Structures are given as C-alpha cells and as structure tokens.
Amino acid sequence: MQKVLTIAGSDSGGGAGIQADIKTCQALGVYSASVITALTAQNTREITAVAPVERAMIRAQLDAVFNDIHIDVVKTGMLANKGTIQLVVNRLRAYEVENLVVDPVITSTSGTVLLTEEGLDCLRTELLPLASVLTPNIDEAALLLGESPTFDIKWMKQAAKRLQRFGPQIVVVKGGHLEGSEAVDVVYDGTTFTMLQSSRIHTSSTHGTGCTFAAAVAASLAKGMVYKEALQTAKTFTHTAIAHAFPIGTGKGPLNHYA
Numbered sequence: 001m002q003k004v005l006t007i008a009g010s011d012s013g014g015g016a017g018i019q020a021d022i023k024t025c026q027a028l029g030v031y032s033a034s035v036i037t038a039l040t041a042q043n044t045r046e047i048t049a050v051a052p053v054e055r056a057m058i059r060a061q062l063d064a065v066f067n068d069i070h071i072d073v074v075k076t077g078m079l080a081n082k083g084t085i086q087l088v089v090n091r092l093r094a095y096e097v098e099n100l101v102v103d104p105v106i107t108s109t110s111g112t113v114l115l116t117e118e119g120l121d122c123l124r125t126e127l128l129p130l131a132s133v134l135t136p137n138i139d140e141a142a143l144l145l146g147e148s149p150t151f152d153i154k155w156m157k158q159a160a161k162r163l164q165r166f167g168p169q170i171v172v173v174k175g176g177h178l179e180g181s182e183a184v185d186v187v188y189d190g191t192t193f194t195m196l197q198s199s200r201i202h203t204s205s206t207h208g209t210g211c212t213f214a215a216a217v218a219a220s221l222a223k224g225m226v227y228k229e230a231l232q233t234a235k236t237f238t239h240t241a242i243a244h245a246f247p248i249g250t251g252k253g254p255l256n257h258y259a
C-alpha cells in the first residue's frame with residue numbers, strides 16, 4: 001500500500017484541510033498519515049477560531065510518523081506560521097524526503113488569514129526549494145511573487161515560470177477563478193508549459209478544492225504515476241468531486257470525495 005503524509009490544518013466542518021486530504025487519499029486507494037499543524041473551528045460559512053498547534057507537538061507527530069512508517073509522498077497544506085515552516089523544513093531534510101507536494105495555503109475563501117506574513121516569506125525561501133510540485137491558485141501565486149494578479153493565461157504562464165525559480169520542479173498555477181467556461185490550469189516543468197482543462201461547473205460547493213487537488217496529486221505520485229499523469233488524474237478527480245457535491249450546511253459546501 002502506498003502512503004502519503006499530509007501536514008496540514010484541521011477543518012472541523014470536514015470539507016478542507018486534513019479531512020479533505022484523508023478522504024482524497026482514501027478514495028484514490030492510498031493510505032494517509034496526518035500531522036496536524038493547526039486547529040480551525042469552521043463550517044461551510046466561516047472560520048470562527050484558529051489555534052496553531054505547539055511546535056514541540058508538531059515535531060513529535062512528524063518524528064512518530066517518520067520513525068515508523070515509510071512515506072512515499074509528503075503533502076503540505078496550512079502551515080500557519082514561520083516557526084512551523086522552519087520545523088517542517090528541518091524534519092523534511094532530516095528524513096530526506098524527496099517527493100513533496102506544496103499547496104501554499106495563505107487565506108481561506110472566507111477571508112481568514114491561514115499563514116502569517118513572516119510565514120509567507122519563509123515558505124517562499126525555505127520550503128519551495130524542497131518542493132517537487134507547487135500548486136498555487138492565481139491569488140496565491142501573486143502573493144508568493146509579491147505582485148497583483150491578472151486573471152489570464154498569459155499572466156499565469158509568467159507566474160509559473162517565476163515561481164519555478166524559487167526551486168519547485170513543477171508549478172501548477174490553477175485557474176479555477178478565471179472567467180469563462182473552462183477551468184484551465186497552467187503547468188510549467190522548467191522547460192515546457194502544458195494546460196489542464198475542464199469545463200467550469202457553476203456551483204457554490206467548492207470548499208476544499210485546493211486541498212483536494214493537491215492531495216490527489218500526492219496520492220497519484222505515490223501510486224507511481226509520472227507527474228503529467230498524476231496532474232491529469234488529480235484534475236479529473238477534483239472535477240468529478242465538484243460535479244457530484246451534495247449540499248451540506250448553508251454556505252460553500254464541500255466536494256464529494258466518494259464520487
């Protein structure tokens with residue numbers, strides 16, 4: 001059985017974060033271990049409280065997992081602050097992790113800050129050099145680059161190229177927030193661009209889309225897929241999960257990971 005470790009925040013509503021990661025891995029037939037970096041109290045409408053987990057406890061979780069379980073791919077999501085990122089980088093280096101998917105979680109759709117300013121700097125300079133795949137949406141790409149976004153493919157290509165210089169092998173700038181009938185993601189591998197395309201689904205059930213996509217990439221890489229196949233599998237999985245979302249709560253509902 002292939003194994004993914006997700007290092008991320010908990011969503012009490014079950015739609016994003018660690019919970020989305022575990023469900024995605026399960027649906028794709030991959031085992032998942034989980035290190036929780038922060039607790040969030042949230043539902044489909046809002047995040048009402050955030051509590052970062054104490055650093056010693058995060059370290060204890062990481063060491064417990066790595067000292068016993070062979071992990072094929074690590075995925076990071078919400079890392080909350082600089083101290084946690086430095087710790088995670090230190091442990092990823094110590095355990096010689098080679099396959100790392102970084103979902104740069106910065107703010108929630110509802111507007112809550114999930115990574116501090118200092119944390120953003122640290123993510124850019126210390127975590128990105130270790131990444132195999134980086135999966136920002138357009139807003140996250142702009143924040144990582146310190147510029148304003150433009151919602152078109154030309155800007156996404158430039159952003160992917162410039163983000164790749166921070167160190168990740170492959171950058172996927174996700175176009176879920178583009179206008180138009182297609183949701184196009186731009187992939188850059190250091191030499192060529194490719195596009196991941198799907199039709200746009202008009203729904204408010206999109207909570208946890210970013211987490212789900214990145215976890216599906218991690219699970220697919222763990223299964224031994226080459227990166228192009230892994231990205232296409234993740235795109236299809238996420239599209240299907242949005243298409244089959246069932247209504248939960250009164251806000252932005254979660255995806256259907258079992259579709």
Ligand code: PLP
Pocket residue numbers: 008009010011016017018040077078105107108109110206207208209210211
């Ligand atoms: N909560 C946690 C713990 C997350 O990791 C994320 C996103 O990655 C979110 C909330 C935000 O999800 P969304 O913006 O899809 O609502």
